[in-house]
Amino acid sequence: MNKQAKTIDLILVNSFAPRQRIASDAALENGLAVIRTYLEDRDFAVYVADEQRVSAVEDGVPTWLSAMLRSLVKLQAKPLINRYKMLLLLFMLLTWPLQSLALACRQNYMDKVIDRLIDLAAAEQVPFIGIKVWGGAPFAWSKRLSIKLRAKLPETTVIAGGPHVKVYGENVLAQNEFDLAIMGPGEEVLEELLRLRKSVTSKAEFIQRVKDKFGPSKLIRTGHYSETGDFYARSFTVPRYRPTDMIDKVWFHTLVDGLGCTWNKCAFCSHTRQNIHYTPRPLEEIKEEILAMTSRSIAFFRFSSSETPLGHGRAIAEMILSSNIHINYSMFARPVHVTEETYHSYRLMIRAGLRAVFLGGETGHDAINDQIMNKGVVRKDIIDTIHCIKLAAAAEKQSCQVVLSMIYPCPLIPGVTLEEVFQANVSLLQEANPDTVIVNPPGVFPGTTWFESPEKYGFTLSETHVYDWMNYEYSVLKPIEFWKTLNYRLHDMDMKELLKESGRLNRQITAMGIPINISDDYLMMSQAIGYSSQRDLFDFKKQSFVDILSGTSPYIQDITRRMNARSADLAKSNPTDDTSSTPNA
Ligand code: B12
Numbered sequence: 001m002n003k004q005a006k007t008i009d010l011i012l013v014n015s016f017a018p019r020q021r022i023a024s025d026a027a028l029e030n031g032l033a034v035i036r037t038y039l040e041d042r043d044f045a046v047y048v049a050d051e052q053r054v055s056a057v058e059d060g061v062p063t064w065l066s067a068m069l070r071s072l073v074k075l076q077a078k079p080l081i082n083r084y085k086m087l088l089l090l091f092m093l094l095t096w097p098l099q100s101l102a103l104a105c106r107q108n109y110m111d112k113v114i115d116r117l118i119d120l121a122a123a124e125q126v127p128f129i130g131i132k133v134w135g136g137a138p139f140a141w142s143k144r145l146s147i148k149l150r151a152k153l154p155e156t157t158v159i160a161g162g163p164h165v166k167v168y169g170e171n172v173l174a175q176n177e178f179d180l181a182i183m184g185p186g187e188e189v190l191e192e193l194l195r196l197r198k199s200v201t202s203k204a205e206f207i208q209r210v211k212d213k214f215g216p217s218k219l220i221r222t223g224h225y226s227e228t229g230d231f232y233a234r235s236f237t238v239p240r241y242r243p244t245d246m247i248d249k250v251w252f253h254t255l256v257d258g259l260g261c262t263w264n265k266c267a268f269c270s271h272t273r274q275n276i277h278y279t280p281r282p283l284e285e286i287k288e289e290i291l292a293m294t295s296r297s298i299a300f301f302r303f304s305s306s307e308t309p310l311g312h313g314r315a316i317a318e319m320i321l322s323s324n325i326h327i328n329y330s331m332f333a334r335p336v337h338v339t340e341e342t343y344h345s346y347r348l349m350i351r352a353g354l355r356a357v358f359l360g361g362e363t364g365h366d367a368i369n370d371q372i373m374n375k376g377v378v379r380k381d382i383i384d385t386i387h388c389i390k391l392a393a394a395a396e397k398q399s400c401q402v403v404l405s406m407i408y409p410c411p412l413i414p415g416v417t418l419e420e421v422f423q424a425n426v427s428l429l430q431e432a433n434p435d436t437v438i439v440n441p442p443g444v445f446p447g448t449t450w451f452e453s454p455e456k457y458g459f460t461l462s463e464t465h466v467y468d469w470m471n472y473e474y475s476v477l478k479p480i481e482f483w484k485t486l487n488y489r490l491h492d493m494d495m496k497e498l499l500k501e502s503g504r505l506n507r508q509i510t511a512m513g514i515p516i517n518i519s520d521d522y523l524m525m526s527q528a529i530g531y532s533s534q535r536d537l538f539d540f541k542k543q544s545f546v547d548i549l550s551g552t553s554p555y556i557q558d559i560t561r562r563m564n565a566r567s568a569d570l571a572k573s574n575p576t577d578d579t580s581s582t583p584n585a
């Protein structure tokens with residue numbers, strides 16, 4: 001790790017898993033770049049440690065082992081072996097000890113990263129370590145880092161933040177895992193904490209001052225998560241990526257186009273923990289951020305807000321077109337009651353570079369969507385919105401692919417059977433024909449309506465439910481039947497049966513010729529390198545599956561190289577911007 005000339009005030013660490021979780025795991029690390037940029041502009045020295053890189057899944061594993069695993073996994077995928085159950089079983093048995101060895105090597109490597117971080121913190125006497133915590137294995141790793149670091153450097157404060165804290169809030173601190181946690185944007189509150197730390201001489205004094213200022217809880221809620229409205233998130237920061245931030249990464253930038261969602265009422269959704277529903281980001285700032293990125297060869301964007309409402313989406317598209325900006329982007333959207341205006345909005349957005357939409361549909365059964373999901377949309381809206389996007393794309397002579405997200409199985413209401421919901425889902429998909437579908441089993445997250453009244457919805461949750469889910473490691477690239485099971489039930493189904501049922505729908509979808517589990521950001525980028533047919537998507541699934549199962553990355557590396565080259569090409573065709581010559585570039 002490179003030392004900085006100035007004493008480091010804060011080390012920011014991205015947590016990571018031993019294996020890939022989705023194909024775009026190694027997206028540009030926007031959240032930590034935002035915090036670093038904001039704090040550096042206020043004269044703090046920040047060091048970012050980010051192991052989340054495309055080829056990093058192989059780090060720590062001997063080359064011979066990776067090569068052997070890859071060959072065996074490839075053989076397993078061969079139709080001849082796949083057809084004979086005994087032969088397949090034999091191959092799986094052969095692979096199993098190698099898988100365990102490779103995973104042990106990864107764990108060992110991950111522990112070494114912890115030691116290196118502790119050495120750096122000790123050498124520089126760094127007062128704060130901030131961890132961007134992701135769920136599952138990265139959470140376990142974050143806890144190991146925190147425990148070991150605090151044992152060795154008791155005066156260093158460990159602060160957790162990022163996606164896992166936004167979803168689980170105070171639960172990430174239930175066993176004193178970290179000194180503090182921030183639920184929401186971290187940049188402004190970290191500035192405050194750093195100043196506070198400089199004003200006292202010991203960690204104990206600092207923690208006391210934090211309590212005096214923020215209250216007794218070790219969880220500080222900021223931005224839209226703040227309960228009082230007196231929140232820290234007065235500004236948006238355009239992050240400055242450095243060349244090292246871009247090495248071995250997938251060059252798409254997550255652009256904060258706004259915060260939250262206008263509906264904010266779905267019964268299962270953890271985003272509803274935000275107290276303010278939706279705030280659009282000013283267009284001028286969005287423009288500035290896009291141009292800052294294109295000046296760094298980044299022309300692919302994933303909008304971050306949980307929903308980009310049509311009005312704001314249209315305004316962004318108008319700004320992009322009138323500024324002669326050339327980019328590709330993807331976004332989350334809600335199905336709507338389609339009108340002429342919807343069609344024209346989508347045409348405009350597609351003209352401006354919209355290439356993929358992640359649409360939350362949840363189910364094709366209207367009564368379930370209403371009484372169980374509280375989604376606020378009906379089956380017709382889902383079908384019409386998908387058709388509208390397709391028609392708009394055809395009219396623009398462009399491709400814009402749709403990922404439809406569903407929850408199945410799900411809680412039921414009297415008079416409706418699971419089979420009826422299954423059939424309603426299948427017929428929805430037949431009519432809507434999305435490009436890809438993601439089927440999630442029903443997760444019960446803290447702060448959601450399902451979590452508040454589990455019995456009303458037919459869930460039986462164990463005492464350790466939240467803890468189990470916080471640590472639950474899964475990968476959307478793996479068939480759902482291979483996921484680990486936890487102790488929770490829905491109606492008369494345990495988790496094994498729930499996963500089996502999700503798997504049944506997945507198989508039906510695949511049989512309909514629709515590929516499953518491909519994220520919108522990947523769709524948007526792969527189209528740019530000519531992968532647009534369903535056959536291409538199936539091929540992508542097959543090849544990336546070999547990577548993930550073997551813990552290797554040749555395919556993802558290859559496809560990333562091509563996507564990044566395309567990103568750089570597209571970026572060149574954009575207007576230049578003054579901020580590109582910042583000293584940190
Ligand atoms: C873009 C995105 C991605 C990108 C990640 C890009 C990136 N580098 O962050 C990609 C596509 C790679 C991705 C992947 C995954 N994602 Co995602 N993703 C999102 C999304 C849509 C936006 C996040 C974002 O960029 N926001 C804007 C930036 C500025 O915010 P931020 O990164 O959170 O950072 C701010 C704060 O969190 C805070 N902060 C961040 N780090 C730290 C650290 C400290 C110390 C402090 C104090 C503060 C702090 O300050 C930052 C600046 O304000 C959210 C949903 C949403 N709308 O929030 C889901 C979401 C975060 N993802 C989620 C999931 C489940 C996943 C996957 C596991 C997908 C999967 N099912 O396999 C993978 C995991 C990837 C991994 N690395 O392990 C969950 C969270 C799960 C969890 N508990 O960890 C979310 C909330 C969606 C959901 N509701 O399910 N994702």
Ligand code: SF4
Pocket residue numbers: 261262263264265266269270271272306307334360375
């Ligand atoms: S699922 Fe989507 S639409 Fe529903 S509250 Fe969450 S972000 Fe909003």
